[in-house]
């Protein structure tokens with residue numbers, strides 16, 4: 001009996017942590033609020049295309065390991081699909097589908113001529129050699145080459161992938177295409193057609209959202225206490241930008257633990273010592289857990305790691321006034337409701353983390369025109385896009401009396417729904 005109940009509870013929790021189901025719930029609500037008929041939801045609730053591939057890779061010890069990879073293309077009514085590739089042991093088909101839907105919403109919110117896509121490979125790159133990672137990256141591109149390309153679906157970096165992996169993938173695609181194809185992928189090194197500002201773009205976008213949210217709440221950034229979960233591409237640069245803005249970074253974390261100092265951590269030192277997977281806490285003895293980190297007394301909390309970190313279990317204990325989601329899907333729907341009821345301003349992932357895809361779009365535009373912009377030009381354009389998008393969603397949230405997540409979905413879903421309608425799909 002007890003065992004049965006435990007199983008039931010586990011199932012319930014799994015359901016609440018089902019990111020695909022959660023995003024479908026909010027999309028449904030958004031479409032309803034906008035007055036779209038049910039068939040629009042039927043079209044948008046799942047990707048239009050989902051490819052699962054098996055990638056054989058010769059490992060350094062001579063054995064062959066077969067990896068599983070995915071590429072989801074959510075909706076290409078607006079334009080080619082776009083979104084990152086994740087290398088992580090917990091990648092699942094459902095997660096990749098949800099991530100592709102979030103990409104569609106982001107592209108709608110910042111008004112890019114794209115739909116959403118996303119890829120993932122089940123692997124742990126932290127335990128793989130450089131050679132094994134290169135063979136895996138090239139094998140993945142060969143496996144998905146028929147459905148991707150500069151005018152079909154344009155990948156980019158995500159968790160545990162970086163500019164080196166983008167470079168290998170671009171090189172492999174260029175060989176298949178028999179053409180130099182920089183526009184096949186974004187997040188490349190500068191010398192291969194990368195854009196100034198792409199490496200820091202996600203964090204810059206989050207920083208702009210924090211600044212705008214803080215204004216609405218009357219919080220001064222100078223001296224504000226900030227906690228950041230995750231110290232990779234998004235989290236580490238965000239910590240640096242907030243530190244440079246005069247905020248006090250009192251907590252950071254990685255997959256192995258967290259660091260806390262109420263007087264402020266030495267962000268430059270941590271940046272200097274983190275490895276390419278965003279790991280830094282292993283160098284310290286006096287760590288706390290990720291769970292403890294999220295519940296620290298602070299003004300601004302930024303989850304910048306993985307999904308389902310703020311749940312109904314810890315939402316009541318969050319002590320920040322503002323939560324800005326740099327990660328995709330870090331807060332469950334139950335937790336969103338709890339935080340909103342508690343008066344905490346939650347800036348959702350599909351808005352806050354859209355700086356990355358925005359500068360990826362700039363990179364693709366530069367690749368297509370063969371003319372490259374300065375860092376200042378990129379930053380200026382990103383600033384305009386992020387401020388406009390933040391204001392639009394904050395206003396929608398106020399006028400329609402909905403939380404910012406639902407407001408963001410309402411703004412994000414509209415363009416692809418309209419494009420699908422004009423194409424005669426619905």
Ligand SMILES: NC(=O)C1=CN([C@@H]2O[C@H](COP(=O)(O)OP(=O)(O)OC[C@H]3O[C@@H](n4cnc5c(N)ncnc54)[C@H](O)[C@@H]3O)[C@@H](O)[C@H]2O)C=CC1
Pocket residue numbers: 157158159160161202229230231232233234235253254255256277278279290304305306307326327328329353354356357
């Ligand atoms: N890189 C980009 O341009 C964008 C990233 N994002 C999102 O931001 C989040 C972080 O991505 P990146 O910084 O690019 O990845 P990354 O690979 O550079 O860093 C990931 C960080 O999360 C930590 N982490 C991994 N598993 C964890 C766990 N179980 N508990 C706590 N921490 C854990 C890692 O140790 C590392 O510090 C992801 O949700 C990603 O989808 C969103 C938009 C764009």
Ligand SMILES: O=C(O)CCC(=O)C(=O)O
Pocket residue numbers: 082083084085103106154155156157158186328353354356357358360361
């Ligand atoms: O830069 C891109 O194209 C996609 C970034 C991404 O994967 C994301 O925003 O989650």
